[in-house]
């Protein structure tokens with residue numbers, strides 16, 4: 001059996017980590033399967049990048065709730081939402097330990 005040469009292995013590993021790095025740069029939500037119409041909750045939504053990327057993926061029939069305890073993060077997230085022109089998103093204030101949403105109203109938690 002022919003073993004791959006060292007440089008081939010290095011190229012393959014670099015390619016793998018390159019893809020992974022791109023996925024991570026797009027946000028953690030890039031690694032999750034999301035479908036049209038789903039309702040998503042981001043616990044600790046920060047500046048809202050994962051929320052906004054997820055909102056595009058669930059489409060106009062879906063919705064994404066961003067949830068954060070920090071006023072400055074909520075302000076930044078809402079500013080990013082306005083600039084992105086995305087409607088199917090709502091940023092809520094609170095702590096992860098007490099989410100003010102009804103049971104079974106969420107399809108995916110990120």
Ligand SMILES: C[S@@+](CC[C@H](N)C(=O)[O-])C[C@H]1O[C@@H](n2cnc3c(N)ncnc32)[C@H](O)[C@@H]1O
Nearest residue numbers: 044045046047048049050068069070073095096
């Ligand atoms: C790393 S950031 C999240 C980044 C975000 N996913 C994005 O796409 O930009 C983590 C956030 O979690 C929030 N956080 C941490 N602990 C929390 C808690 N117990 N309840 C609510 N928010 C919390 C912080 O305020 C911070 O904004």
